[in-house]
Amino acid sequence: xxVPDGFLDAPTSVATGVVAAAAVALxxxxxxxxxxxxxxxxxxxxxxFVFAAQMINFxxxxxxxxxxxxxxxxxxxVGPWTAVLCLSVVLVVQSLLxxxxxxxxxxxxxxxxxxxxxxxxxxxxxALRRVLPKRVGMVAPAAAVGALVSVPAxxxxxxxxxxxxxxxxxxxxxxxxxxxxxxxxxxxGEAVVTGLVVASVVAARPDLVHGARPLLAExxxxxxxxxxx
Amino acid sequence: MSTxxxxxxxxxxxxxxxxxxxxxxxxxxxxxxxxxEQAGFLHSAKDSAAADSPLADYQTSxxxxxxxxxxxxxxxxxxxxxxxxxxxxxxxxxxAPDDAHPARSHESEA
Numbered sequence: 001x002x003v004p005d006g007f008l009d010a011p012t013s014v015a016t017g018v019v020a021a022a023a024v025a026l027x028x029x030x031x032x033x034x035x036x037x038x039x040x041x042x043x044x045x046x047x048x049f050v051f052a053a054q055m056i057n058f059x060x061x062x063x064x065x066x067x068x069x070x071x072x073x074x075x076x077x078v079g080p081w082t083a084v085l086c087l088s089v090v091l092v093v094q095s096l097l098x099x100x101x102x103x104x105x106x107x108x109x110x111x112x113x114x115x116x117x118x119x120x121x122x123x124x125x126x127a128l129r130r131v132l133p134k135r136v137g138m139v140a141p142a143a144a145v146g147a148l149v150s151v152p153a154x155x156x157x158x159x160x161x162x163x164x165x166x167x168x169x170x171x172x173x174x175x176x177x178x179x180x181x182x183x184x185x186x187x188x189g190e191a192v193v194t195g196l197v198v199a200s201v202v203a204a205r206p207d208l209v210h211g212a213r214p215l216l217a218e219x220x221x222x223x224x225x226x227x228x229x
Numbered sequence: 230m231s232t233x234x235x236x237x238x239x240x241x242x243x244x245x246x247x248x249x250x251x252x253x254x255x256x257x258x259x260x261x262x263x264x265x266e267q268a269g270f271l272h273s274a275k276d277s278a279a280a281d282s283p284l285a286d287y288q289t290s291x292x293x294x295x296x297x298x299x300x301x302x303x304x305x306x307x308x309x310x311x312x313x314x315x316x317x318x319x320x321x322x323x324x325a326p327d328d329a330h331p332a333r334s335h336e337s338e339a
Contacts, residue, residue, distance in 0.1 A: 001261045006275035028321060035322035038232070044315035045239045051310045052247035055287060055303055057255040064263040065255035082318070089314045097309065098302070099277045099285035158261065168270035175268045182260035204230045 001069065001154060001183070002094065003109055005102030012165025017107030023115050024088055030081030034210060042208050043078045047086035049197075050074055051093065058189050066186030069113050069154065072121025072147035073194045076139065076211035077201060080122040087114035108161065112154045120153040121146035125211060136219065139202050139212045144195030151187035155179040240311070247303030251287065252296050 008016075035043060050070035057065035070090070074083035091109050094100040101109045125146035132138040159176045198209065206212050230238075258266065265271035283290045284302045292298035 001259065003261065004274040005277055006273045007265070007270065031318075031321050032323050035318055037322065037324075040318040040322040041236060041315065043318040044311060045236055045243070047314035048307055048310040049239060049243045049246075052243040052251075052303065052307055055247050055251040055254060055306075057257070057259060059255040059257060060260070062263075063257050064260060065257040066260050067254075085317065085321070086314065089310065089317060093306065093310055093313065095277070096279050097282055097284050097306065098287050099279040099282050100287070102275070102277050103279060155260070162270075166270065167273045170268045170270050175264060178264040178267060179260070182264060186260050205232070205235050208232075208235070 001112060001158065002091075002101030003105040003112065003158065005104045006167060007102075008105065008108055008161060009165040009167050010104075012161055013104050013108060015107075015165075016111045016161065020088075020107040020110035020114070023084055024110070027081045027084040027088075031079070031085055034079035034082045039078060039082075039208070039210070043082045043086060046074050046077050046083075047089050050086060051090045053193065054090065054094070060182065060185045060189065064182060066151075066183070066189055068190055068193045069117045069151060070194075071113060071117025071119075071154075072125065072143060072150045072190070073197055075118045075122040076125055076143040076146070076194075076198055077209055079210040080118055082210075083118045083122070084114055087118060090114075111161075112158055116154045116157050117150040121150035124149050129211065129215070134215055134218055136202060136206050136212050136215050139206075139209060139215065140195050140199035143198040143211065144191040147194035148187045148191035151190050152180050152183045155183035240307075243307050243311075244304060247307045248300045251303045252299055 050068070050073065053068045053070060055067070057067045060066050071083060071087055074086045078086065088110050091101060091106060091114055095103055095106050095109070125142050128142035128145055129138065132142060156179070159172065159179050162175060163172050202209055202212055206216055262271065265274070279285065284305060287299055287302045288295070289298045289301045292301065
């Protein structure tokens with residue numbers, strides 16, 4: 001969903017640029033709580049992996065493809081503030097080095113792929129973690145559902161931006177329906193990749209998964225109570 | 230699994246995905262591009278100012294073999310990502326209490 005230069009007009013691009021800059025500034029503050037000596041290298045690797053995974057377009061039918069966005073994945077692995085920074089670094093490198101996603105559209109892409117997918121993916125994940133059984137095995141399925149919802153959410157926000165600042169007058173209802181339809185299918189791919197990657201990390205090193213920490217702490221408590229009784 | 234080993238595996242997977250598997254990725258337009266074409270606004274896309282980058286479109290300029298050209302671009306991208314993000318997150322992270330004020334401890338030593 002990398003937006004190229006030219007889709008959105010200058011005022012809209014400036015506005016998304018301001019929102020993106022403010023979100024990155026907030027995330028630089030917020031991520032201090034998530035990053036320490038152990039999790040900082042993890043965050044670097046998550047950003048690197050998301051960059052690599054975004055190169056893999058998978059077919060979704062009718063001559064169309066999609067690739068992982070990675071917002072929900074990064075949020076669950078390293079925390080939402082750090083995830084915004086991870087995705088922002090990915091998008092800057094893609095835009096400047098690979099010409100993937102426009103440069104004037106960088107703010108738009110950070111909003112869509114760096115903020116919307118992270119925020120929606122994380123909120124859905126936390127809500128599910130609250131209602132699902134308090135087991136570490138629930139982290140990957142909850143992350144997958146967050147991922148699934150995050151992709152059409154980004155498609156919805158793109159359509160909203162396009163309705164405000166699109167450079168070509170088109171049938172917006174048709175764009176909305178098509179964007180939501182295709183990105184729900186792409187969201188299924190996002191869910192599968194996110195679920196598999198989170199499950200692998202949880203299996204290898206659950207302590208390195210930000211979203212699993214409250215559950216690990218709870219497990220620890222239960223074990224201790226078990227010993228005393 | 231030790232932390233060191235885990236990070237090594239994660240890096241290796243990233244290198245293989247970007248350097249090898251990327252060759253087999255679908256070349257079809259992505260969801261947004263497809264919708265833009267159908268709805269009739271794809272023509273408003275402009276070439277990025279970075280379109281002349283030697284790694285534009287994940288191909289290394291000057292290399293004809295698509296497998297090598299794309300694979301090298303992916304590997305370079307992974308290395309750039311690792312360096313940039315590692316430096317950023319090291320700067321942002323919370324320091325252990327005893328090295329929180331390195332400047333001050335230097336002063337006290339002096």
